[in-house]
Amino acid sequence: MKIALICSDRGPAPPVKGGAIQLLISKIAPLLAKTYEVTVFSVTDPSLPDTECTNGVCFERYDKDQFFQQVCERVKQVQFDVIQVYNRPGYIPLIREAVPRSKIILSLHNLVYNTLKVERSLAEAAFREADWIFTVSRFIAEDTAEKFPVASAKIQPLYTGVDLDDYSSIWSKRGRKWRNKIRSLYNLDSKDPVILFVGRLVPDKGCHLILGAMNEILKNVKHAKLLIVGSKWYADKSTSKYIERLKKLAREHEHSIVFASYVPVEEIPKYYAAADLFICPSQWKEPLARVHYEAMAAGLPVITTSRGGNHEVVRNGKNGIVIDDYKNPAAFAAASIDILNDPDKAIAMGKAGRKDVKNIYNFDRVTSDIALLYTKLFESSEQGTNSSS
Template sequence: MRAALVATEKLPVPPIRAGAIQTYIDGVLPYLAAHHRVTVFSITDPDLPPRDKGKGFEVVRLPADHFAEQVAHELAAGAFDVIHLFNRPAWVETIHRAAPRAPIVLSVHNEMFDPNKLAPGAAERCLDLCERVLTVSRFIAEGIAGRYPAARPKLQVVYSGADPEAYVPCWHPRAAEIRRRVARRLGFPPEDPVILCVSRLSPKKGQHVLIRAMDAILPGHPAARLVLVGSRWYGRTEWDDYGRSLQRLAAGYGGHVLLTGFVPLAEIPPYYTSSDVFVCASQWNEPLARVHYEAMAAGLPIVTTRRGGNAEVVDGMGNGWVVDDYRDPLAMGHHIAHLLENRELALSLGRQGRALAEQRFNWRRVAGDLLAVYAGLRGA
């Protein structure tokens, strides 16, 4: 089978500038390419060649301007057995016109069927043309089905994952040295408790709530450090008004709140290894933040918010806690402080998260789900 994977026009594959979709494609690609001939369509990047080839796959990079039209032209010239489009339902009609015989699988990673993003008529035509619609969470699937009930039989939740081999959990013999290196770089003693958040800096990501949560943490844990990894956007460190407001807010806590700026994806795992608790402080209806899978792979207990799909991989999983009162810094802080006080509990939650990553939330399983979808398509 010849399969085309069409990324978005925002960031390149592989994810040298980060990006959840780009990370997803890069993670499943070796497994898919072991069974099919795969072509990935991505945008160009000054640090990447126009084309890459590997065992069983090729990456074709095209300029971001008019990306969908250029991809459609490439698809028309090829003979693909399946076209897997990521997070761009508005492109489905263009792609179908270019390759009308190829079944289309659409992966939805955000609320892309919101009427403010895609008019109902276009959404219905898109859903009619797609063979399957894969979503990153039940939250996203139910949002689509609620607006377009006829699409329900085509919907399937495929949870994402991470590579457990890329993360060193705190109980590993190498963890202590990694923690010492990261603590030295950040400027505090390695024995200080560390709370980690990895995310773009945005009001909807809730870093302002998490910083204020330190008011509930520091009285009982005066050496605790909050490390915020991320920037306004992917690929570089930028400080907008919100980022600067976080810097001012952090200054009130002395050296207990640190903002690292952008960190390349390959350099993030040591931050997980060097931490004690992972927090996702989302204030919006998050589709399902992929950082949950990274935290699980690293063996960290998770504190997340009951927003969107986040709770789907924590609630009842034994790998962390869900904060219902997500706007309240004290509620968030009390959950975090309890984990810092109860190290055995934190370790138990972290070990369960690591087991979930090894058994379920990993790229091998994700790719297996995709291969099963492809095998079930018409004409496969």
């Protein structure tokens, strides 16, 4: 069976410039390639060849301004059995026109209106033509079904995850080695309680809420530090008005706050190992940020908000804390103090989260689910053919 995985056009695969979708595809493609012929389509990057085959996967990369046109031509030439399109509903109708007999799956990682901003007529056409729609969370599934009833019967929530081997828990030998390396790099004492933020530095991600909570945290947690990993965009170390605002907020406690800026995706696991607590203070209706899986894989307790789908993987009181009062810095301060001043609770939450990743939120499970859904898709098609005959 020939499978095409079509990336969004926001970055290349593998994710040399970052990107959750690019990382997901790059991780599951070799696993799918054990069973299927897999081709990944993405935009070009100077550091990557236009075509290559590695780990059983063929990569084809096209310039961004011609990406979709080139992909359409290729899928028409090759005639893939399954074409899985990531986060671009607008591609679906034209792909269907190019390959009427292929099974087409839309993997939806954002809200259709709020983030992707697809016109209603085009979105409805996409949902009609798609054979199946995978969503990154129940939140995205329910929002899509409510706004587009035509899609409701085709929607299947499919949680993603991480490669557990890429992460080391803070109590493992490799994790301690990484912990010492990163802490030394930023002059953080080995005994400092470290809070970690990882994400783009934009208002919706809410980093300012943690900075607003630091005054109260420092009153109650001796030598607490905040390590901020991120930039305004992937692989972009330039500043912005919001970043300057964050640095201004940090001045009051400048010796307790570290800005690490952009960190390459392959180095990120080391930063999780250096921390004691992870906070995702998201202020927007986040689909479900992969940083939750990453923090859990590293054995960190997680504080997140009830916005969007983030809370679907954080079991309140079990592997972390979910904040309902998400605009209030005091709420983040109280939750942080509660965890950091109770090491036994922090370790129990961290171990529960890592167990969740081992059992559920990992790429082996994601790949297995996708393969099963591929099979069901063709079985239902054969049944439909047999019944019509």
